[in-house]
Amino acid sequence: MTETGYGVAVDVGTSSVWSRLVDLADGRVLDTLVVSNPQREYGADIATRLGLAAENAGVRAALHDQVIATINDSIRRLCRDTGISTGDIREVVAVGNSAMYAFMLDLDPEPLCGTPYNLKGAEDFWEPAASLGVELPGANLFIPSPIFGFVGSDALADILLVRMTASDKTELIVDVGTNCEMALGNRERILVASSPAGPAYEDTHMSFGLSATEGAIYQAVLNGDSFDFKVVGDGEPRGICGSGLIDVIAGMRRRNWVDQSGKLLREGPIVIAAGDNPITVGQHDIRSFQLVKASVHAAISVLQKKLGSDELDRMLITGTFGSYIDLDNARVLKMFPDLPNEKVEVLDDAACQGAVLMLGEEHRRALAEVRADIRHVALPLNKSFQDEFVRLMAI
Numbered sequence: 001m002t003e004t005g006y007g008v009a010v011d012v013g014t015s016s017v018w019s020r021l022v023d024l025a026d027g028r029v030l031d032t033l034v035v036s037n038p039q040r041e042y043g044a045d046i047a048t049r050l051g052l053a054a055e056n057a058g059v060r061a062a063l064h065d066q067v068i069a070t071i072n073d074s075i076r077r078l079c080r081d082t083g084i085s086t087g088d089i090r091e092v093v094a095v096g097n098s099a100m101y102a103f104m105l106d107l108d109p110e111p112l113c114g115t116p117y118n119l120k121g122a123e124d125f126w127e128p129a130a131s132l133g134v135e136l137p138g139a140n141l142f143i144p145s146p147i148f149g150f151v152g153s154d155a156l157a158d159i160l161l162v163r164m165t166a167s168d169k170t171e172l173i174v175d176v177g178t179n180c181e182m183a184l185g186n187r188e189r190i191l192v193a194s195s196p197a198g199p200a201y202e203d204t205h206m207s208f209g210l211s212a213t214e215g216a217i218y219q220a221v222l223n224g225d226s227f228d229f230k231v232v233g234d235g236e237p238r239g240i241c242g243s244g245l246i247d248v249i250a251g252m253r254r255r256n257w258v259d260q261s262g263k264l265l266r267e268g269p270i271v272i273a274a275g276d277n278p279i280t281v282g283q284h285d286i287r288s289f290q291l292v293k294a295s296v297h298a299a300i301s302v303l304q305k306k307l308g309s310d311e312l313d314r315m316l317i318t319g320t321f322g323s324y325i326d327l328d329n330a331r332v333l334k335m336f337p338d339l340p341n342e343k344v345e346v347l348d349d350a351a352c353q354g355a356v357l358m359l360g361e362e363h364r365r366a367l368a369e370v371r372a373d374i375r376h377v378a379l380p381l382n383k384s385f386q387d388e389f390v391r392l393m394a395i
Contacts, residue, residue: 005090006030008075009355011154012067012096012104013037013319014046014178015211018352019074021082022359024090029356031082033074034349036213038066039103044211045178046099046150047113053103054110064106068133075136089139092129093358095351097152097179097194098122104143105132116378117149126364142364148376150194155181156370157354162316164190165373169313172300174336175351176242177319180296183374184303191306193377195299206288207269208279210239217244217279218324220272222251227272237273240281243324245289248272248281250329253395260394262290290393293335298388299379300337306377314343318350333395 003024011018017037021030042059043049053060071094079086094104098119102109111119125143129136144153158173158181159165166187173183183192210216215238219230227248231237240248248270252258257266264270269282304310315336317325327341347353357363379385 003090003360005088006084007091007093007356007359008078008089009352009359010071010074010092010094011157011349011352011355012071012094012100013154013351014097014100015040015044017067017070017074018349019071019078020349020352020356021075021078021084022356024359027356027359030084031078032349032352033078033081035070035074038070039063040211046097049103050099050109050112054108054113060103060106060109063103065133067100067103072133072135075134086136087138089136091140091142091359092134092136093142093144093355095144095153095157095355095358097154097177097181098146098150099152099179100154101143101146101152112150115380119146122146124364124367142358144358144367147192147371147374149378150179151181151192151376154351154354155183155192156367156374157351157358158316158318159183159190159354159370159374160357161350161354162314165370170307170309170311172303172312172315172337173350174296174300174315174317175319176296176317176325180299180319182296182300182303184300184307185373187373189307190374191303191377192374193299193303193379195295195379206240206245206285207282208239208272209245210241212241212243212324215239216241217272219326220244220247220251222248222255227251229273237279240272240279241324243326244272245281245285246329246333246335247326249286249289249395250326250332253332258286258395262286262393262395289333290395293333293395294389294392297335297337297392298385301388301392302379302382302385303377304337305384310337312337312339312343314345315339316345316347316350318347334392 007022009020122145129139129141146152175181214233217240269280273279
């Protein structure tokens, strides 16, 4: 980077918003901030928010206002904590999934509510930040368009981060959030796809589901007939997030409390945290987990078949949810291709780190070449996906 001043890279996720303050002169990251996405009041998952926004102009406006307000607040906090004036910010890059792209730009989300689930005519946004309500009079705002369908510019940022377009090795990126995006390939060819994920791990489908926020059980170990667990924030447990659910089911699978088909073999539901309002995991939670893990793994399997090889040299698991995953427990439940731990890297903010690499005119221009190597694979009507989904329901 040869520019002067400062830049901000933002990853607007469905559950969390990550921001990094960068010195444009040398590319140093000066501070990092993560906050919850306030849009959750309109639904924990993308589909709910999109549906409400498509039906109600007021909701659509509110979702836009919330994401812009969150970006503004995050930038103010980063500048306050580092002693930098907002007037010295020259550039902001904001990436996100396709729904977040629509909400940031206040676009009609209707095209994302039905097949082929694609925002036709979506283009990169490069305008003064103030034109979109971002309170930086001296800065420009860059919002890259989605790749296709629900595979957004956050996946593009992931691809940039691992330098997939320059790699001779075959790499897999799995960005696990409330929407799971994945990319597989190398310098010769890159394939991408998306599959619903997080809702079945969190509040919308689980009996005591909670996103990975304060009060969520994020780690659990079965000792004897009871679970030891850790809670985000170290306080009293209020629920269980996806990584905690994986630990619980893997522990029960190892002890044969659950069979390969996912059937609970003990009287349920199983108490994870006792108390006046015990937190439990029952048969419904196990089935919900199976549906989602089969969907994600089947999507990866389809990409491998399309690429023509099952060989993997490295796998990156990222996303707010993905960063808490215990790899050994994920392996027990056949969540991902079977790789040794030394070939797997876990990052909680890969997309935000990748967005840092989009700061600067030279890097923006290079994105066109990266996009040219990427091909989207549609899954819903893919016969191989359906077959793999059934096969991978087993745990």
